Amino acid sequence: VKKPWQTISKGHKSYDLVLKLQLGIRFSVGKPSSKQSMKLWPSDFNPREKFWTRFPPEGSKITHAHHSSEFRWKDYCPKVFRHLRKLFGVDPADYVNAICGTDYLTELSSPGKSGSLFFLTQDDRFIIKTVRKCEVKILIRMLLNYYQHVCKYENSLLTKFYGVHCVKPIGGHKVRFIVMGNLLCSEYGIHRRFDLKGSSHGRTIQKREEEIDETSTLKDLDLNFVFHLQKPWFKNIMWQIERDCEFLEAEGIMDYSLLVGFHFSDDLSDSKMETYPARYMDGREELIQLGANVPARAEHVYQGSNFEHLPSAGDKFYKVVLYFGIIDILRDYNFSKKLEHAYKSLQVDPSSISAVEPNLYSRRFRDFISRVFVEDD
Template sequence: MEGHKIKTKSKFKVRHQKHKLFRANEPLLSVLMWGVNFTIHELDNVNIPVMLLPEHFKANVKIRIDNQNFNKEVMPSHFKVKEYCPLVFRAFREYWKVHDGSFRDSLTEPPIPMNETTKSSLPLYQSCDRRFVLKCITKEDVEQIHNILPEYHRYIVETQGDTLLPHYYALYRLTVDDKENYILVMRNVLSTKYKIHYKYDVKGSTVDRRATDKEKLNPCPTLKDIDFVESKRTIDLGPEQKKIFMERLKRDVKFLVSQHKMDYSLLIGIHDLDQGGVERDLTVSGGDMNTSDLSAYESSDDSDNPTQIGEDCSFDEPFMLRNSDRSTRRELYSLGLIDILTYYGMKKKSAHVAKTKLSGSDADGISTVRPEIYARRFLDFIDKQFI
């Protein structure tokens, strides 16, 4: 018997209560856990196409739950789940060797709230094993994802996944208490294994690019461009590794310019090997490193390459590089692009004019500038700070 086909426009299905309940402190997270479990199981019954077609980039799956027997303290009695482009995002997961079972296991345990919020003041979460970031986004962001998804897919295939762009794994709309919530699941740029001692979000801009006193009260605050410069910190990759890194970064930025994107950042996480510290038990099975792997990883000259243990590469560190041997420091760097969805349209063009007049400066300082200018300034800043 052939499996189900995912239709571009599908009607709501009404399902009865399952025996298994997903418990979280927030109803939204309970619904997310239920939705991930349901949609992953649905994919078991779907014919996986050899090639993605245009209709797959418009497809979705919807499910409505309407059951008064749920314990409302655990799970709402009424909610809806919509997964966007399930076969496309499954292709991304397969491309980066994140298997569906592993993905489901990570996201059907209660996610961990992060101390930070998005630009839109929406919450951020990470999966219980810290492999994935769950970002609440706006409806406009969902539209931007749909706009770039075909080209993003083409780019990932062309580069064979060798990119600093965000690794997108799933996109959901969850309707709870008649409120629509959009959640984007992506790979965590920061290490899932090693404690991050210093963290920076850099854009190459100098206007309003300093962490606030309140932000600095966090145990590991996200510092910004001015903080980075004033700390006199450099990212020491060594000449050969820097060349490879910058070529990859320039290629990714060129793609973002082609999509008219700006206001993205490079997220920098620094683990000081001399300070040490791990985020979680390294003896977990399923492709993770054990303690002997940790020692081997720290002494390896090839630590910028993902560690291949088993078929599931979910626990690799695709965004991690080791500092150069010549450096006086012993550091691991987590480096990846984030917040790539800002489109330079009329709204941003107007903001550029307003900020320029308000600050009395030119485009060298403010963050809202044309994609080409933003890209050039961004790359110049990274090139100067990396050695």
């Protein structure tokens, strides 16, 4: 049986790639120029703001010697991401340590259909995802607006992006990747995780009950809970989701998901549960996280009833701590998606499939969320 999460140590197929990206990130974040906090200019967001560095094994004037083969390393808009990391309260030393320190990264076994690889840091804070060129393009294209959005809304539920890079081994293919925040980073274990789009076609994990555990990412049709949130949480979350969806719509983005993870918390003391909003100190300023540590009651309902209005399974409530956010936001409604839509609509009800125009996508997404998150009475 293949373990769902594998340690990337010597001999693992991703070991060499990870070595290269660790060398690159240590170099980029540790650069002397990156220590000064400089003002951002519009030109820093320019898609042409990218820099190649050569990493020969014997080292160079600016890079250390290493045990991997020679490669080139590219940084996209590094100054912007330096500012974003600061904004999101990520300390540069912690960042480098988590990704490039002595702790091994873990590979999550291809959680998505796209074929992307996912690496998780040991401290659970960061996820590295390999992405396609078109995804990098979209991120860089929206970067200025994204930056303004997350500055304006400190509670934004959009994926937190910390860096975009590319590794090009000599004689090998380019591998592009993004570093982002792990939404399900929790001091409590996550017992269940759901990737929700608001579409029903094909949205099930297709596993037998006994194969499902806390590492499985379940989907819309597998969802057998409705989450009851206290009034202030509910209001703020719904309001923020509206703002975030407006942003995605304006950027022509679709196919994103609300990732929801939760911890059954019957063993937690009440005092810990009632804090609103959840706060943590990063040394300097107090950060509020709307998508983490949210107390809720999970009502058990029949599977898929959020689509089909089946009666509830009877008042079975669990006390939970919720974590959630909006992920996979780097796809626009491009030509290939239009094709997929045209093809699939011949076979199934078009409104049930995930490839629809961004405004329709956003509406359906919010509709679905408002059936999954409800106000507690």
